[in-house]
Amino acid sequence: MYDLHCHILPNIDDGADDLSVALKMAQIALGDGITHLACTPHIYPGLFDNTPEDIAAALQSFRKELDAQGIDLELAYGADIQVVPELVENLRCGAFPTLNQSRYFLFEPPHHVPLVNFDRFVSDALSAGFVPVITHPERLNWIRGHYREFVSAVQAGAWIQLTAGSLSGRFGRAARYWSEKMMGDGIVHLLATDGHNCNSRPPLLAEGELMAQKYVGKEEAARLVLDRPRSAWENADPESIPPPPGCSQRGKIDSGKKQGFLRRWLS
Numbered sequence: 001m002y003d004l005h006c007h008i009l010p011n012i013d014d015g016a017d018d019l020s021v022a023l024k025m026a027q028i029a030l031g032d033g034i035t036h037l038a039c040t041p042h043i044y045p046g047l048f049d050n051t052p053e054d055i056a057a058a059l060q061s062f063r064k065e066l067d068a069q070g071i072d073l074e075l076a077y078g079a080d081i082q083v084v085p086e087l088v089e090n091l092r093c094g095a096f097p098t099l100n101q102s103r104y105f106l107f108e109p110p111h112h113v114p115l116v117n118f119d120r121f122v123s124d125a126l127s128a129g130f131v132p133v134i135t136h137p138e139r140l141n142w143i144r145g146h147y148r149e150f151v152s153a154v155q156a157g158a159w160i161q162l163t164a165g166s167l168s169g170r171f172g173r174a175a176r177y178w179s180e181k182m183m184g185d186g187i188v189h190l191l192a193t194d195g196h197n198c199n200s201r202p203p204l205l206a207e208g209e210l211m212a213q214k215y216v217g218k219e220e221a222a223r224l225v226l227d228r229p230r231s232a233w234e235n236a237d238p239e240s241i242p243p244p245p246g247c248s249q250r251g252k253i254d255s256g257k258k259q260g261f262l263r264r265w266l267s
């Protein structure tokens with residue numbers, strides 16, 4: 001499996017506290033069946049001012065430690081990028097890193113207040129040739145009353161990433177409810193761990209895939225943790241990638257596949 005969102009690099013944000021925790025996280029990920037992992041520390045101006053150079057250097061040093069320990073985990077880097085006004089400009093000039101230097105990047109909306117001009121951020125990024133991967137919308141405090149904005153973002157071409165642990169109940173009832181709703185509506189592109197440590201936020205993906213099977217079946221559940229994240233890792237054209245079951249090829253919601261809750265929004 002491919003995990004495109006993990007705070008495993010030590011001492012760079014609120015993820016792994018030190019190298020020993022990071023190494024244990026790598027072993028947990030590997031034991032769970034993760035073979036490829038994107039190290040994605042926060043970029044949050046004023047709080048975590050990480051640059052691509054800082055992250056690349058931390059990755060290089062961590063890779064050496066994994067090699068020394070014989071831990072066979074393929075690494076790449078990106079960042080969990082908090083949405084700021086200069087988002088697209090910073091992606092363009094390389095001040096914000098994309099996932100494995102692809103066109104895909106982690107787009108983190110604020111947790112506690114609705115994102116103003118959400119649609120404009122998404123369309124500007126898409127117009128500039130990037131694919132925003134919206135991180136864990138199911139865990140945002142403001143999703144209630146704003147669900148339609150996420151549907152619109154998917155219609156425009158953004159991807160949705162749920163946290164695997166939300167489906168298995170690690171983040172409480174609300175996160176589980178919204179993640180189940182998005183799965184049921186067929187608008188989820190991938191699952192990721194968003195791992196931060198070994199205990200409360202471990203890098204586990206398989207339990208999410210298992211839960212996803214209930215909503216989208218085995219084949220699509222495998223796409224959530226393998227095919228689609230691998231395609232993003234390899235910078236594949238999004239139009240060449242099979243869309244989630246509620247969407248047509250270009251990210252538009254497919255009227256022939258409207259499901260459950262979504263039908264009410266779109267009909």
Ligand SMILES: [Fe+2]
Pocket residue numbers: 005007080135194
């Ligand atoms: Fe994160």
